[in-house]
Amino acid sequence: MFDITAPIYNDADKAREHLESIHWPHGPNCPHCGNVDAARIKRMEGKSTRPGVYKCNDCRKPFSVTVGTVFERSHIPLNKWVLASHLMAASKKGMSAHQLHRMLGVTYKTAWFMAHRIREAMKEDVASSGPIGGEGKTVEADETYIGKRETPRKLARGRVPTYTKSGKSGGAQKRIVVGLVERGGKARMFHLNDATKDTVRDVLVRNTDRASILYTDESRLYTETGTEFAQHRTVKHSAKEYARREGDVVVHSNTIENVFSVFKRGMVGVYQHCGEAHLHRYLAEFDFRYNRRTALGIGDAERASDLLRNARDKRLTYRRIGEAGHA
Ligand SMILES: [Zn+2]
Numbered sequence: 001m002f003d004i005t006a007p008i009y010n011d012a013d014k015a016r017e018h019l020e021s022i023h024w025p026h027g028p029n030c031p032h033c034g035n036v037d038a039a040r041i042k043r044m045e046g047k048s049t050r051p052g053v054y055k056c057n058d059c060r061k062p063f064s065v066t067v068g069t070v071f072e073r074s075h076i077p078l079n080k081w082v083l084a085s086h087l088m089a090a091s092k093k094g095m096s097a098h099q100l101h102r103m104l105g106v107t108y109k110t111a112w113f114m115a116h117r118i119r120e121a122m123k124e125d126v127a128s129s130g131p132i133g134g135e136g137k138t139v140e141a142d143e144t145y146i147g148k149r150e151t152p153r154k155l156a157r158g159r160v161p162t163y164t165k166s167g168k169s170g171g172a173q174k175r176i177v178v179g180l181v182e183r184g185g186k187a188r189m190f191h192l193n194d195a196t197k198d199t200v201r202d203v204l205v206r207n208t209d210r211a212s213i214l215y216t217d218e219s220r221l222y223t224e225t226g227t228e229f230a231q232h233r234t235v236k237h238s239a240k241e242y243a244r245r246e247g248d249v250v251v252h253s254n255t256i257e258n259v260f261s262v263f264k265r266g267m268v269g270v271y272q273h274c275g276e277a278h279l280h281r282y283l284a285e286f287d288f289r290y291n292r293r294t295a296l297g298i299g300d301a302e303r304a305s306d307l308l309r310n311a312r313d314k315r316l317t318y319r320r321i322g323e324a325g326h327a
Helices: 012-023 078-090 097-104 108-122 197-207 254-271 276-290 300-309 318-323
Strands: 041-043 054-056 138-148 174-182 187-192 213-217 231-235 243-246 249-252
Touching: 012 078, 012 300, 078 097, 078 108, 078 276, 078 300, 097 108, 108 276, 108 300, 138 197, 138 254, 174 197, 174 254, 174 276, 187 197, 187 254, 187 276, 254 276
Parallel strands: 138 213, 213 231
Antiparallel strands: 041 054, 138 174, 174 187, 243 249
């Protein structure tokens, strides 16, 4: 664990310097024009200037390290942002806004807002990281159902669909999450309004390299899409066949079960309730930690630095969160 009394958690200047060392290992870069020549950037000094402000010689604009990050234009001291980020990066099941509110000495509303901004920083940039899996790699896909669906008025987008999970009749009105995980690699979870062959295919083909070996249960959701992958193997969940041997390979979907189980323990034990419109951010939070898990040789400090590094170019305004309603 980390030392909560460390200067970066208690002093805004130290926190800013910490952020600068992560974002600018070779000196300040101008976020306005992209100038990376530290010799053409000068620190602004003077009684009326707050510390950490630089001016670019090329575009003549002032900036600080928080420009273009989720911390931009925040009145919350940067050391509290750094502490909140480190706490959320380190806690396996997540950290509630109530816990943050007590630990940071900010209001509950502020803590709630900070947590959502930090989740925004945890979001993987799928376009730049590309699909998971690949030739000879195994990707498990499955759906899980969590919490209660909200009424269309509360959900504010789309209708509440009636769906039937393959093999079950009826179907409670629960929220649908589709998860993908590469064995020994990364996971990605998605909230779907509707789980159909097409919506599930869309998630699968956008996020999984088709040279992968795909493992799913026998749900009809995957039958057709499975043929688009190098191989498609199925596990019979209905027959309680969670693992079976096929030649020298064991067919199972334990990896995705584990990803879902950590997520569900966090949602039930820590978050208890989240607005459905915010579910995608919680999924991003659990993906972030899973993809930087200890088993991959990533420690708390590295995971936390990675989070602060990812805080760039993902501005989320209070209005955008506010519009979707409070969780
Ligand atoms: Zn510039």
